[in-house]
Amino acid sequence: MAKLTIDDLKKIKEKAKRRTELREGGDYRAKVTVHMGTCGIAAGARKIMNAFMDELEQSKSSDILLTNSGCAGLCSREPMATVELSGQAPIKYIDLTEQKTKEIFQKHVIGGNVVKKYALGKGSEKTDA
Amino acid sequence: MEKANEKAYRLHLMVCAGTACVSNNSFGIKDALEKEINKQGLEDEVLVVTTGCNGFCERGPLLVVQPGNVFYQQLEEKDIPHLVEEHFLKGRPVKKLMYKPPKEKSPIPILSDINFFKKQVLIALRNRGLIDPEKIDEYIARDGYSALAKALTEMEPKQIINEVKDSGLRGRGGGGFPTGLKWEFVSKSSTNGQERYIVCNGDEGDPGAFMDRSILEADPHAVIEGMIIGAKAIGASKGFVYVRNEYPLAVSRLIKALEQARGYGLLGKDILGSGFDFDIKIVRGAGAFVCGEETALMASIEGRLGEPRPRPPYPAEKGLWDNPTCINNVETWANVPVIINRSADWYSNIGTKTSKGTKVFSLVGKINNTGLVEVPMGITLREIIEDIGGGIPDGKKFKAVQTGGPSGGCIPAKNIDLPIDYESLTEVGSMMGSGGMVVMDEDTCMVDVAKYFISFTQNESCGKCTPCREGTKAMYEILDRITKGEGKEEDIDLLEDLAKSIKDSALCGLGNTAPNPVLTTLKYFKDEYEIHIKEKKCPAHVCRELNTYTIDEKTCLDVGHGCDLCRKNCSANAISGETKTAHQVIQEKCIKCGVCYDVCRFDAVKVK
């Protein structure tokens, strides 16, 4: 390894930070939850999750949290995902495909506009965890 | 590894790989996790990271899931498949593996909601559980080496010293000498054309203390960065880390960290292009407690017999090979980068008037949550014991807390609202020490505690000066006979005289402070000594030779139906009776081993 200059140090920091930022538990602008119950997985939620991850990586943004959760109860419309922008009500998307996922990510998560044609509705169940 | 570094992951599983968790099979957990993740095809989504000590050692092996800060504890390999499928695949956190405080019904899923973590303020342990200590990039990601960059390029040595001085940071190894002032002395003492040295004292030897080990294991770069900044401030070009060889994990992580830092040019010639040269060498100590004393430590580094010499001259004047040397403790060094990064003002806002910042304690003994905690100075003992520590197990009463290791003293329950700082601890006869905190409940015999600590210092005394070598031995002999019921009335006075004289006339800190456990127990628990001597009884029933064992015949017969277990286990044949009859202890034969008391499942054996 070559000797670092102060600029190199900053570059390493930026690069490494992107990878580890997730651990900091800070505030996120957007949270994407892929529902991965048995039903979801059977309907192809894994593909959806991967598609979101690819998008996230390409976007290089660090303020988006991608997570998974269990079955949302609407097993017939899986795969499903919930997108929640901070300060706004969560939106549930149903019958997702990889193509749809990309669109939702670009338009809603990045752009801030709800993609109404894939959305189920607003709101989320109350949880008591 | 490179691939892992480049990729982004959805989940980071922070597996604690501190010594305590490692000994609880955390590497087994890590392997099981990786195996299971591969099985579920999650290897591109979930990353397993080994971190340094998380602190909540009581509950190891530990796993923190990020993002979300979900805290899993006391994991076993068999739990892993279920955990991976439920949480990491299906997103349903597993409640039964979460921490449930005693007396409470539901578990607490989030780490930061757990009382143990809630009241802690992390400065020295700022990276704990968040980085892999073996990856320098992860340290850099969390502002690592940015303080060094600042110190090397934007600050004059004098400014660095002033910043540390203004921060109010004091030596965390026990003495509490203002760090900045020490640096100033070293930087001003003449070298006669020779070098100045930086030394990191990692010879942690107090029984039950593991602060330094934890820092070295969890965040070795923090210590290295602090040392380089210190070197710049005092104008040193060579540093030594003295770490005991009983800490193999700390040594191996330190070696790795030094290699990485050298690889990045953060050690060696022309650091970060600033023209400043500095390098660090590891010296492994052979485990003598006295080598934690700075003059003995230096002798050991020089390859001589590890025994202290009189001060003055202080190391700042004549240290290693008679050159000015700056010795600070691991924790002190780990604080330095934060002070430089976040300013002296910020740091000095934490803590009390005379004691600034935070202190790491290892909380052990009769307490629910044993582990490593970092708390702001000025926090009360009550907050540590009741809130962070979760109180005393089994509903017992809190009796005393011993701080400062074998050099410290016992603080009685009545002082539980004592705010913790250097001065207040000294005032009650104890000391900050390196941060050991042993909690004792009502079942603890204070004479026995004093005897334990004196036996430790007696074994660890280097033997150079008379009061420490002979005095600790004499004190041990007296305490030993008191616990055996052979104490004489004049023994208390003799003990007190001895303790005071040793404190006055011993050569080094080890001897000066060795009588503290005796002095404080005599001060706060004199009645216990008197009962031992006059009534030949131990109120806590710890000193077995003073106990009398009897069997409550009614309980034995009615509840236990004369189970005969005690008689079978009695090696002295001192119990009479047979199955379904009440048993008796034959006092003349009883050797007071206490086995009957331990084995009786019906509490029929009574001890007086």
Next chain:
Amino acid sequence: MVNLTIDGKKIKVDEGTTILQAAEKNDIKIPSLCFHPLLEPYAACRVCVVEVIKKGESEIVTSCNTKVTEGIEVKTDSERAMKARELNVEMLLAQAPDAEAVQELAKDLGIKETRFEVKDPDEKCILCGLCVRACEEVVGADAISFNERGAERTVSTPFGQESEACIGCTACSFFCPTGAITVEDLLGREVIHDELHLGPSSAVRVPIRQAVPMVPFIDEEACIHFKTGECKLCEQVCEKEAVDHDMEDEEVKVEVGSVVLASGFKPFDAKRIQAYGYGRFNNVITALEFEKLVNASGPTGGKIRLANGKEPESVGIVHCVGSRDENYNEYCSRVCCMYSLKFAHLLNEKTNAQVYDFYIDMRCFGKGYEEFYHRLLEEGTKFIRGRVSEITDVAVTEKEEGKLVIRVEDTLIGAMRRIPVDMVVLSIGLEPGIDQNEIARVFNISCSQDTFFLERHPKLGPVSTFSDGIFLAGACQSPKDIPDTVAQAGAAASEALSLADKGTFELEPVTAEIDKDLCSGCQICVSLCPFTAITYNEEEGISEINDALCKGCGTCVSACPSGASQQRHYRDNQIFAEIEGIFIE
């Protein structure tokens, strides 16, 4: 200067003075055990503790290493200081009850007995470290150090083994305040023999026990200072300041009229006779080593001991070692018979050992010598006539196990014998001195066939040589015993005196002279002159003859190519005139 008070007394001392030094200067006594003025303060015994009050704050410090500072008030006998001191002494009394220094200190402090547990009532070592520091700081040998820690601490060599680093200087014993390290301890090792060494001896010593004058010298090979540059302890303790390590050998020129040569002899090197095993067997020693062993001021205090420290049960004395032997020296060394008899007598007197004396001929020629021999015969010494062929440790019978066996042909009974003994003393002979030939060359005298100096005439000039003014005394002329040497020395001295007393010196009339006008300065004569009487005068370019040295041998006369050198009274023309005179008849 620094102002302070000690026990209420106002005192002014130099900066850098320790409290102990300041007190001492003012006749205030502070007891101490681990302090020594020649060593760095160690501050370990904590007996010299005093109370120091500085700016109202009281502190207990050790006076040996604490330097004075302005305005301090020192109390050497305050209650607090005394309590610490008394307890420390009381604890030392329990640790080293047999240490006299501690007992005395305890007595002074009014401590009758210790209240602490005594582990070993015979312990003397108080672990003050004086020995360790002396070995490190003064000697520079670092041979001993502390072992173990705490109450287990002891002073020892590495792993308690005999250490090569120890040079046997005994400095540790010298510094030990309680007598815990004694020299006997140090000498309890195998006897190492060297020509005159029997075990470790001090680097400062008198060359031989009966040396005249009795002046010690520093053995550069053993002296620590010449090895490490440290020590110089002798220089510091010598009150007369007579020790000077920088002194070097110097040449002194003295003009004298005559010289008495008494350059002595060299003892025969017993290692040359390999069959006798000297150097291989620890208990085969030479006569000189035996002499040292038996000397009251020797390493064993005059006790005759084997290498393992035990007394021998039988001793063999072998005569004629290196003498009367065509392989070594053919001559008789003349003194061995008598000193061997003396050894036998000493052995009979000091030990119960059976003494065997192996001789070829008993040569008891002096006054009273024969009578001494008869006394020995009566004392029970067994005399065996015959040359010893071999000394071996290979045992043939059980009786010989662990012994040295002397093989000899007993010529009186005509049989080979094997005599087992514990110790063998080799009666080594006398040989000409090491630089005998060199001396002969310098003084221009001759040596006889055996390399001893040749006297002018065995009967008519036994102390003179062929060079006038050079006389001989003692063993450099031939082996002799002390009475003979004294007699010869007296004769040589009176010969020398008779020359000085006369004030004038008669020259031989028949000497050579060089004619200045004829001499070409070729210097052939200079190198030829056996008496070094001719020197070359560079200024004039001619050779000159010293009349006092010239013996008139005529070598230069016959060699001179130009005929410049002529013998007085025998010049060429005189001789020719004489020849002519003969033929006139």
